[in-house]
Amino acid sequence: MVTLVPLLMMLVGCQGWDVEQIHDSSTEEVIFWHFWGGKDSAVVNSIVQQFNNSQKEYRVRAIAMPGNNLQAKLFLAVAGGDPPDLVNQDDPVLADWAQRGVISPISKLADENEVKRLRANLFPAAERLSVVDDQLYGLCNGLDIRALFYNASALDAAGLPVPRSIEQLDSIAEHFAAPGERALRCPVGYLPDSRRLWAWGPVFGGSFYDHRTQRATIDRTGNRAALEWMRSYQRRYGADNLASFRQADQSLPGKTFPLLPIAEDDDVGRYVALMDGQWRVRDIVAFQKQRKQLGKSAPQFDVCPLPFPDADKDGVPDGEARRNAGWVNGNCFVVPAGAKCPRGAWEFAKFWVGLRDADRAAQWYIEGGWIPPTQEVTATKAFQKYLEAAPLFRTFVELASSENQFPVPAVPGAAALKREVEALAWDTLMLPMDDQQLDRRVEQCQREVDSYLKGDR
Amino acid sequence: MAFFSAGEELRMSAANPAAKTASLTGLMFCAPWIAGVILLFAWPFAASLYWSCCKFDIINPPEFVGLENYSRIADEVASGRGAGRAILNTLYYSLLSVPLSVVLGVSLAVLLSAKVKGQSLFRTLVFLPSIIPIVASSILWVWMLDTDTGLVNTLLGWIGVPPQNWLNQARSAISLEGAAQIGAWFSDGRLLLFGSKDALVLMTLWGVGNFVVIYLAAIGDIPNTLYEAAEIDGAGWLRRLFHVTVPMLSPVIFFNLVMGLIRSVQNFTNIYILSEGTGQPGNSLTTISLKLFLSAFADFEMGYASALAWMLFVGLVAATLLLARLSKNWVHYRGT
Numbered sequence: 001m002v003t004l005v006p007l008l009m010m011l012v013g014c015q016g017w018d019v020e021q022i023h024d025s026s027t028e029e030v031i032f033w034h035f036w037g038g039k040d041s042a043v044v045n046s047i048v049q050q051f052n053n054s055q056k057e058y059r060v061r062a063i064a065m066p067g068n069n070l071q072a073k074l075f076l077a078v079a080g081g082d083p084p085d086l087v088n089q090d091d092p093v094l095a096d097w098a099q100r101g102v103i104s105p106i107s108k109l110a111d112e113n114e115v116k117r118l119r120a121n122l123f124p125a126a127e128r129l130s131v132v133d134d135q136l137y138g139l140c141n142g143l144d145i146r147a148l149f150y151n152a153s154a155l156d157a158a159g160l161p162v163p164r165s166i167e168q169l170d171s172i173a174e175h176f177a178a179p180g181e182r183a184l185r186c187p188v189g190y191l192p193d194s195r196r197l198w199a200w201g202p203v204f205g206g207s208f209y210d211h212r213t214q215r216a217t218i219d220r221t222g223n224r225a226a227l228e229w230m231r232s233y234q235r236r237y238g239a240d241n242l243a244s245f246r247q248a249d250q251s252l253p254g255k256t257f258p259l260l261p262i263a264e265d266d267d268v269g270r271y272v273a274l275m276d277g278q279w280r281v282r283d284i285v286a287f288q289k290q291r292k293q294l295g296k297s298a299p300q301f302d303v304c305p306l307p308f309p310d311a312d313k314d315g316v317p318d319g320e321a322r323r324n325a326g327w328v329n330g331n332c333f334v335v336p337a338g339a340k341c342p343r344g345a346w347e348f349a350k351f352w353v354g355l356r357d358a359d360r361a362a363q364w365y366i367e368g369g370w371i372p373p374t375q376e377v378t379a380t381k382a383f384q385k386y387l388e389a390a391p392l393f394r395t396f397v398e399l400a401s402s403e404n405q406f407p408v409p410a411v412p413g414a415a416a417l418k419r420e421v422e423a424l425a426w427d428t429l430m431l432p433m434d435d436q437q438l439d440r441r442v443e444q445c446q447r448e449v450d451s452y453l454k455g456d457r
Numbered sequence: 458m459a460f461f462s463a464g465e466e467l468r469m470s471a472a473n474p475a476a477k478t479a480s481l482t483g484l485m486f487c488a489p490w491i492a493g494v495i496l497l498f499a500w501p502f503a504a505s506l507y508w509s510c511c512k513f514d515i516i517n518p519p520e521f522v523g524l525e526n527y528s529r530i531a532d533e534v535a536s537g538r539g540a541g542r543a544i545l546n547t548l549y550y551s552l553l554s555v556p557l558s559v560v561l562g563v564s565l566a567v568l569l570s571a572k573v574k575g576q577s578l579f580r581t582l583v584f585l586p587s588i589i590p591i592v593a594s595s596i597l598w599v600w601m602l603d604t605d606t607g608l609v610n611t612l613l614g615w616i617g618v619p620p621q622n623w624l625n626q627a628r629s630a631i632s633l634e635g636a637a638q639i640g641a642w643f644s645d646g647r648l649l650l651f652g653s654k655d656a657l658v659l660m661t662l663w664g665v666g667n668f669v670v671i672y673l674a675a676i677g678d679i680p681n682t683l684y685e686a687a688e689i690d691g692a693g694w695l696r697r698l699f700h701v702t703v704p705m706l707s708p709v710i711f712f713n714l715v716m717g718l719i720r721s722v723q724n725f726t727n728i729y730i731l732s733e734g735t736g737q738p739g740n741s742l743t744t745i746s747l748k749l750f751l752s753a754f755a756d757f758e759m760g761y762a763s764a765l766a767w768m769l770f771v772g773l774v775a776a777t778l779l780l781a782r783l784s785k786n787w788v789h790y791r792g793t
Binding site for chain 2: 068069071072075076078079096100101102239240243244246247248415416419423426427430431448
C-alpha cells in the first residue's frame with residue numbers, strides 16, 4: 001500500500017499534466033481522418049502543426065486511417081454518433097454521402113461570399129469533384145491528373161514523333177511490338193488499360209453522364225469509339241498477351257514505374273509510352289538522380305496530354321473529340337454530419353487549400369508534389385518557380401485548368417457507375433466481341449447503370 | 458443419479474427455497490453466456506431477417522419494402538447478372554474444390570498412413586500449409602500464379618503446357634470453352650485453359666492438410682482385423698482400399714464433405730485478396746460471400762445483403778439436408 005499510493009499519485013499527476021499540455025481549455029479539438037502515409041504523412045503533420053500554431057481557437061488532431069473500407073468506418077462512426085470533424089477521401093462517393101445525410105453541405109459552415117469566392121477560384125475539375133446538385137458538399141484539396149509519359153530517347157532512336165494523335169500512339173505500339181506476336185516482350189510501345197476508359201472516353205468526345213437530363217450516357221458515340229480503339233489492341237496482340245503483360249507490371253518490386261528501366265544498363269523499361277499521374281514525376285527524377293550517382297547516362301523522359309483522335313479515322317463525330325481531355329480524381333475534404341467541431345474543420349480545410357494564405361499553402365503543395373485545386377496557389381511566385389524547375393510537372397498543372405478534365409460524375413450511385421464502366425472496358429479488352437456483341441454489351445452496361453442511378457438498387 | 462426435466466426442477470425449486478437459490482445461482486453463472494447468445498447471435502439473426510425485407514443503409518432508419526430484395530435476387534438469378542453471377546461462380550468453385558479436396562485428402566491420408574521412413578516429416582509437410590495465415594498464403598499464391606515468373610506455370614511448362622493467365626482471365630477450365638481449348642492444344646499447341654476461379658480451387662487444395670489429419674486419425678481407427686480378413690480372402694492393395702478403407706472412412710468423408718461445402722461457400726479472405734476486393738477479373742471472383750460483403754459495406758445495401766445472407770443460409774441448409782439424405786446410400790457406420 002505504501003508503494004501503491006505514491007505510484008497512483010504519480011499516475012494521476014502525469015495524466016493531469018498530459019491533458020493540460022494537449023488541450024487548452026479554450027481550444028476546441030478537430031479530429032481529422034486522412035489516409036496519407038509514408039513521405040506524405042510528414043507533409044500532412046507539418047500542415048497540421050502550422051495550422052495549430054497559426055491560431056488558438058482550434059487544435060487539429062490528425063488520425064491516419066487506412067483508405068480500405070474508410071466508408072464503412074465513417075458510416076459506423078456517424079451512425080454511432082461519434083464521427084470525426086473532417087475526413088479526406090478520394091472515392092466517387094460525395095453524392096452518395098450527401099444523399100444519405102452522412103456529410104454536411106459546406107454552405108452550412110461558410111458564408112455565401114466565401115463559397116462564391118471559392119467556387120470562382122477552383123479549377124473546373126476541382127469544382128466538379130466538390131459539388132453535388134450545384135451545392136458545395138466537399139472541398140477538393142488536390143488533383144490527380146493523368147497524362148501520357150514517354151521515353152523520349154527511345155522514340156528518338158526509333159525515329160518516331162512525340163504522340164500527338166491516336167494514329168501516332170498506335171504507330172509507337174506497332175513499332176515496338178508487331179501485331180500478331182504470340183508473346184509480348186519488353187519494351188512494349190503502348191497498351192491501353194481497362195480502368196482508363198474514363199480518360200479515353202472524354203478524349204474521343206464521349207462522356208458518361210449528362211447532368212442536364214440526369215442520365216448515364218454510356219452509349220454515346222465517343223465512348224463507343226474509345227471502346228473500339230481499345231478493342232483494336234486485343235485484335236493486335238490477343239487478350240491473353242495483354243493480360244499477362246499487365247499482370248507482370250504488378251509484380252515489379254515496390255510498385256516501380258514500368259516506364260523506367262529496371263536493370264542498370266537498360267535504357268527502356270517495360271513500356272515506351274504509358275498513361276499515369278503526376279506522382280510519377282518524382283519517380284523519374286529519383287531514377288535520373290540515381291543514374292547520375294552511378295555515373296551512367298539516363299534516358300530522357302517527357303510527358304504530354306493524351307493524344308487526340310482523328311475525326312475521320314477514329315470514328316469520332318466532327319468537333320467532339322477533345323484536346324487536353326482526360327480523367328481526373330482528387331482528394332476531397334468533407335465534414336461529416338454530427339461533427340462536434342465543424343467550424344474548426346472548415347477553418348483547417350481553408351488553411352490547407354490556401355484560402356487564408358496562398359503563398360504559405362504553395363510551400364506544402366510543392367513539398368508534397370501535389371496539384372493545388374485553385375488558381376490562386378498555382379499562380380504564386382513560389383509555385384511558378386517550382387514549375388520552372390520541374391517541367392514535367394508543369395504539364396499536369398496546365399491540364400488541371402482544362403475544361404475537358406472530367407472526374408467520375410458526382411451523382412448518387414457513382415461508385416457503381418465507375419465499376420460498371422470499368423467492367424465494360426475490361427470485357428472489351430479481354431473478350432472476343434464483334435460489333436454487334438459490343439453494341440449489346442454497351443446496352444447491357446447502360447441498363448445496369450440506369451437501374452443503379454434510378455435508385456432501383 | 459436422478460435426472461429431472463426443467464419443469465420438474467422449477468416445480469421443485471418453487472417448493473424448496475434452497476433449490477430455488479441453487480437454480481438462481483446457476484442461472485446467474487449462465488447469464489453472461491445467455492446474454493451473449495441473445496445479443497450477438499439471436500438479435501442479429503432476427504434483425505437481419507427483418508432487414509432483408511427493408512431498404513437500409515445503416516445511417517437512415519430501415520424502410521420496409523416487403524419481398525423486394527428477394528425478388529431482385531430472383532431477377533438477377535434469372536438474368537445471370539449480379540447475384541446470379543455470384544451463385545454460378547460459387548457453384549463452380551464449390552463443386553470443383555470440395556470433391557477434389559476429398560479425393561486429394563483421402564489419397565494423401567492413405568499414402569501418409571503407409572509406414573515408411575520419414576513418415577512424420579511427410580505428414581508435417583502436408584499439414585504445414587494449413588497453419589500458414591490465409592493472408593500470407595494468398596499473397597504467396599499471387600506470386601506463384603504469376604504468368605511469366607510464377608512457379609505453377611514453370612512446372613506446367615516442364616510437362617509441355619503453355620503459360621496460363623491464372624489471375625487475369627475470367628475463363629474456367631471446366632466449361633465448353635475449356636473443352637474447345639483442349640482441342641486447340643492438339644491442333645496448334647495453344648492452350649488457354651485456366652482462369653481465376655481455377656486458381657482459387659488450386660489454393661483451396663493446397664490447404665487440404667486440415668482434412669488429411671482427420672482422415673489419418675480415422676484410418677488409424679480402422680480395425681486391423683478387417684484388412685487381415687480381406688487379405689485372407691485374396692484382396693490386393695487396391696481392393697482393400699476401395700472395399701475396406703474407403704467404406705470405413707465414409708462417415709469422416711461425409712463430415713468433411715459437409716464442412717468443406719460450408720467452408721467453400723463462406724470462403725472470403727483469399728478471394729478478397731486475389732481480386733483486391735473487386736471480384737475481378739471480369740467478375741469471375743464475385744462469389745456470394747464477396748457479393749454480400751460489397752453490397753453491405755461498399756454499396757450500403759444492408760437489406761439486399763441480408764436477403765443474400767438468408768438465401769445463402771437456406772441454400773446451405775438445403776444442401777446439407779440433401780447430402781445427409783444421400784449419405785444413407787454410401788456412408789457406412791461401424792456396427793450398423
